[in-house]
Amino acid sequence: MSAESNQLDALLSESRVFPPSEAFRAQANFNDPSVYERAAADPEAYWAEQAQHLTWFEPFTKVLEWDPPHAKWFIGGKLNAAYNAVDRHREGPRKNKAAILWEGEPGDSRVYTYDMLGREVDRAAHMLHHLGVRKGDRVTIYLPMIPELAISVLACAKIGAIHSVVFGGFSAKSLRERILDADARVLITADAGWRRGGQIPLKANADEAVAGTAVEKVLVVRRVGEASGAKMTPGRDVYWDELAAQMPKTPYPAEPMDAEDVLFLLYTSGTTGKPKGIVHSTGGYLVGANTSLRSVFDLKDTDVFFCTADIGWVTGHTYVVYGPLTAGATVVMYEGAPDWPHRGRFWEIVEKYGVTIFYTAPTSIRTFMKWGPEIPAQYDLSSIRLMGSVGEPMNPEAWMWYHEHIGGGRAPIVDTWWQTETGCAMIAPLPGLVAAKPGSVTRPVPGISAAVLDEEGNPVELGHGGYLVITKPWPSMMRTIWRDDERFRRSYFGKFPGVYLAGDGARVDEDGYFWVLGRIDDVINVSGHRIGTMEVESALVDHPAVAEAAVIGRSHEVKGQAITAFVTVKEGVTADEALAKELKQHVVDKIGALARPEEIIFTAELPKTRSAKIMRRLLRDIAEGRVIGDTTTLADPGVIEELKKLYKEND
Ligand code: WTA
Secondary structure (H helix, E strand, O other): OHHHHHHHHHHHOOOOOEOOOHHHHHHOOOOOOHHHHHHHHOHHHHHHHHHOOOOOOEOOOEEEEEEOOEEEEEEOOEEOHHHHHHHHHHOOOOOOOEEEEEEOOOOOEEEEEHHHHHHHHHHHHHHHHHOOOOOOOEEEEEOOOOHHHHHHHHHHHHHOOEEEEOOOOEOHHHHHHHHHHHOOOEEEEEOOEEEOOEEEOHHHHHHHHHOOOOOOEEEEEOOOOHHHOOOOOOOOEEEHHHHHHOOOOOOOOOOOEEOOOEEEEEEEOOOOOOOEEEEEEOHHHHHHHHHHHHHOOOOOOOOEEEEOOOOOOHHHHHHHHHHHHHOOOEEEEEOOOOOOOOOOHHHHHHHHHOOOEEEEOHHHHHHHHHHOOHHHHOOOOOOOOEEEEOOOOOOHHHHHHHHHHHOOOOOOEEEOEOOOOOOOOOEOOOOOOOOEOOOOOEOEOOOOOEEEEOOOOOEOOOOOOEEEEEOOOOOOOOOEEOOOHHHHHHHHHOOOOOOEEEEEEEEEOOOOOEEEEEEOOOEEEEOOEEEEHHHHHHHHHOOOOEEEEEEEEEEEOOOEEEEEEEEEEOOOOOOOHHHHHHHHHHHHHHOEHHHOOOEEEEOOOOOEEOOOOEOHHHHHHHHOOOOOOOOOOEOOOHHHHHHHHHHHHHO
């Protein structure tokens, strides 16, 4: 872990501490420090108390059943996620409060009050029902960041269907793989999406993806219109607006769901080439999401919450849809890129809507740093009172820049560690109680027990690196991997029985603060997005010119990590610039633009152990320019010198 160690040394020498101001502490939802001890002494009681912030159709009779690795929370409880996120607010003073302030990339905008949102969700639920969707069915959603994305998610929840949102940047092949795995009956997509003035051909991708799958109906939102050139297949495809016009204007009754019924699947990358369908429950997930908004994000009724993540990722599920809406917040949802049509777009949105809580990723912050502080300085950001970060370790320089240039030196920062699998923020400060240290995610939130273990499962000494684990079940934990419980057991509970293995390395300092070092498995974190090295390798070897490929993540100034691929070609193939370009495009076609290798290095051989395992760590050392240590386990140590030379030439 030498790169991480270097980074860590820098982090550990970070001595700046930012305690909450008196003013912030005084107004914070969570400002009694005893909450930590209370929750630690009786986590079940703590979570049962938090669960009271949701509306239950039938109360739960037992808080937890723990049969590792399977947890059941809020047993016997019945509830509906869409009812909690929307309908219950329609019945009270929030009826005409803005639920979603939506900003389109080309400059169009829409406002949905809770009541209006509720009507749209009802109409969409009627549509899904009309298309044959019933409780427990899977619906795949492949949409841009338009209101219909949130509406579709909530409509599924309302009728008890399981949604599987696939990020719009994924290719037709990735979409297809996810549709097949989930066995979805209906796909919701758009004619196309806007991205930096250009179009993403969502419908064309969808057409390619659904052929020969169980998908019977495709519901198509008109986003771009005529110019998209989208083609409709009669009998299978129907336009959202046309079907909506035929639907009754009556409310769609919320399906009472068991707390343990599946709310959604969300695919994420693991160590093998096949993405995992992470399964989340209705009750536990919702309690986690809702609690997180009130605790970590100190959410008040007056807040305007802007999370820049796409709903295609878990951050968007929890912090654009379920968390803020169940808490009755006003959410800002933005369709496009931060630099379209100009580099001040986020700040323009903050100013326009008076955003009070802003949540983004370190890669964005580093990009803003590169663009310079003059850009945010042109906007009034004084409404911001709290900021968050998620996705990868935040370097102290980025933290300080965020603090100074976006937060005006005033707004606390919550650096939140969590994962698709954990459902909501797990290690993060409660901003009214915990002093921040730039680069640290501070301490586990109340009700969560985290630790750092060594190879044998013992807690490591202070300051030493080890495996980040969660030692007790928590409400929003994943329940299993869709149709692969064995993989769930093996991947997350196989190393330390009964203990959840996160797949990250971490250290704890003398104040009990956690410092996340990054992934310890074959997962790369590019701009906060998880990509499996195996997925990219499979895409590469799928190309007829490629014999073998080894993919690694090397550190990158802005993206956190970038993908480097070492490739050997088949006999007679010319490995040139043109082929490198073609291979990059091949990966984009197979997976999506987010997996495009930054560089492809052709080599005659890959470094392998005598048992023929590719030594990826060594490749990383080469790519990051480190001195190579012991290579005695290599079958052919000569390979290293050759690779080092090649890498230099490529630079
Ligand atoms: C990384 C995103 C350091 C980590 C919510 C984790 C972080 C993976 C942080 C999950 C953070 C997330 N500091 N690393 N604050 N937050 N990570 O599933 O490696 O897309 O395992 O969920 O992102 O990525 P995922």
